[in-house]
Amino acid sequence: MTPLVHATTPGGFLLVLATILPVCAVLAILASGPRSAARIALATFAAGLAVAIAIATELISSGKALSYVVGAWQPPLGIALRADGLSGAMLVMTALVVVAVGLFAHIQHGLQTDAGGGRAQTTFWVMLLALWSALNAVFVGEDLFNLYVALELLTFAAVPLVCLDGRAETVTAALRYLLFALIGSLLYLLGAGLIYGQYGTLDLLALAQLARQDPALAVALALMIVGLLAKAALFPLHLWLPPAHAGAPAPASAVLSALVIKAPVFLILRLVLDVAPPQAAAIAGQMLAVLGAASILFCSVMALRQARLKLMIAYSTVAQIGYLFIVFPLAAGSADLPPWGTIAWTGGALQLVSHALAKAAMFLAAGVIAEAFGHDRIADLGGFGRVLPISAAAFGLAGLSLMGIPPSGGFVAKCLLLTAAVIQGNPWLAATILAGGVLAGAYVFRVIDKALAVPTVPIVARRAVPRRLECAALALAIAAVLIGFVPLRPFGFLQIGRDGLNLAWAP
């Protein structure tokens, strides 16, 4: 067996561009001062979106993973970047959400007339761009330590976004988030150190070939996975998420809920599928699925209990993340069918993408509602659909995807996961998926019901909200619905570049 090595492919430089472009923009903002921050950020959005689309096109046209070996130094000495189909999908999804959120924030900043908002705005742009760079680095990273750096950058960019407004409660929430995320990072770093001590490499592709059943790897995997779970806020490690995501300004909540927690989930996926030996992967998968199912049921009920709209959406995030973890046992491959060839794998990836779009749309719609009425108490929102029809429609469409009602990305995802559960004869997971859908229907319906109500005293907006602001949420919600038109079968794009990693699964 010839060992697989990284080799720079044509178009590999795009991966470098994806990671450093936002960083360059941050430097440019710091150099040129706050007045041109918005302009630089908007230009970077256009460029970054173009790069993400270029990577996806390159993946489709070549049918192979994109690689870039930095400085032509092979791992373990050098660092490699690699994007397969799943990474490509993540990159495009991230770019779409960041651009929509960025446009929303730009319009919203234009509405703020009071002085003193300028600093918060510049901070927002810097943090958003840094966060984008970190996310892209996670999605294309191949080196465990490099990924650690990307995760830390992600955390340090995300935490200030939580407390942009500087209120005491959001600062508390941000500190909570920071501390718990740092504990997670420590566990991850400990695991990475153990792996380096044992195998002498941190390169994922190399580890996929070297990894074998041994106690050091077992401990390392346990530490890394649990550390990442803390960052992904899976139940019962979700203590920091509801206050942080509900307290942040709307555009920040949208990126935090839609994108930031997806990075650790993505890494867990890579660790379990690429690094862990098959038996270990199966056991870790079972345990993650139990936590995922508990997360779906428990946090859906919690979402139903919330009196405030943003807290409801935040709890819904924890519930929806659960679906990504029940994928593990369902996507367990066999000798002739690798995990990424299964429908559950496609279902999980679709759930990841459609949840990101839908949840960003929901948080933006909630932001418009809070902007217009000055509060987000669900009970006092009766008739808001009259005042903000576009936001109500965006919330409703995004809700369809969360509930898993056709046509929407969420429906296709849940349908594929259900099919996988039925084929494998796993009634508990099937029941969990269905119960999660019904509970999601209940909490989304609570809001829709308020939107359609005609209260005796009509609700009036505290301030007018321009249509443009509402359209960003609607565009994301429509994108979530359009994903519902992908075919109900294993999706070829997600398998690009996975063949080389088959080794860990070979019998």
Place this chain on the structure above:
Amino acid sequence: MSSAGLLLAAALFFPLVLAICCLSARFRARVLAVVVIAPLPALAAAVLVPEGRFAFFPAPFRLTLVLDQPGAILLGGAALLWSAAGAYAASLMARDPAAPRFAIWWLLTLTGSLGLFIVGDVVNFYLLFTLASLAAYGLIVHEQSASAHRAGVIYVGLALLGEAFLLIALVMLSAMHPDANPQIRSVVAELPASPMRDGTLALFIIGFALKMGLVPLHVWLPLAHPAAPTPASAVLSGVVVKAGVIGLIRFLPFEAGAPLWGSVLIGVGLVTAYSGVIVGITQPRAKTVLAYSTMSQMGLLAVLLGVGLDTADPAVTNLTAYYAVHHMLVKGALFLGVGILATTGGRRLRLALLLTAVLALSLGGMPLTSGALAKLATKPLFGYGWLAGAMTLAGAGSTALMLHFLLILRRDTAGNTAGSPALWQLLPWLVVAAAAFLIPWSLYPAVSGETVSGLLHPEALWKVTWPMLLGAVAMLFVHRLPQRLGAIPEGDIIVLAQAAQPVARRFSDRIGGIDAHFRRWPVAGFVLIALAILLGGVLMLQA
């Protein structure tokens, strides 16, 4: 695509396009005027398209439309009722500022409910079923009263539950099929050989029973149907409940049969038929009585389908569709009639009451009406055993319930001042009433395989008359019972569910308490470490 295919596509997409056009404010302001034409392509398709024609749309829609005999019968009747009720609604709501909103929900529900009769593939069946179910919420809560809102919430809750049952049933049905979105016909043909056959059938029956309002999943029906505005009640009770009927027709394996599930359907259907009558006869409101009658009639349809499943008789689908179209038109006309009678007085009132009486008694099987035809056409299915007797008794019960309905109407209209209904409300009512007579007569030879002249035979007349007399006599006794009216609240056993509310509240509070516990630092830290040790330990034991 052939002209037949185009017409089928128009039947589905025309109302949908009208609903989408409502995005334009100018169109929205006048949309009420077009609801009457929205179902016309469907009506044309039901009449003009030969049976067995289909239309196929390739990816990404992957939609198949097929017209078979049961589908055509139901599609034609439903399109006619939707159109007439639409005209009625346009006249009734001409001055209602919320009318455009009502019209949008109306068009969406219409698209779903008519599409269900012609859709041929699994995924789009689910899509249209969902559309018809959820959009009906907008019709139910339109009047925004507290009771309408309560009915709407209960309706949506149960509808979502039904969706979940249906989804898992559809997934189990097509999980093993190589095509991701198979044709309903081909997967149902494979169902009898499936290892998950019984589970799939049970879930289908639960999901569609919820939509049809079979006991004990009927609680939403007597609340929701009367809460809607009159024309919406007519289509909800006439057409939308038939979504469950077409579902059972499409997804139960009548070719191969399934005696166990046939017996279950017969049992549940009979219980529903009788309890609908018993509870309905205690109701003081005319529209609620009609809703309970709908429930009772759906029970009879379930019995029909159960017999077909029990004896592996595919012909039962046509007969069920025939019975269903009779009920659809009669019930639609009765609901519209309640609205007409409320605005009519003087000499015209007597004429209107007379027509309503004929329509109502048709449900009990009055000779020469559609009810008698439906009963005679389906009679051979039941043989001569206890089931035939039970069905006859149910017919007597229907007569008693309808007499109760007529007595309530007479009481309600006694104080009406002389007046006449608006022409555009009266006309749709007369059209539906006429269709309720003509359509079953014209279809009778094709469906039952017998001649119309046989219907006029004295023996045939007596067969349907004596149960009516029995029902009338029963009503004479029931009428004298003291404290009958209002003895059972609307929605009957929903009261039990409300008694369970404190338990649900406590459960939810408990979850909240556990969440607060987990979100404390010491607990979260402990859980984090425990999880790491647990996962590490398990992985090491494997290594």
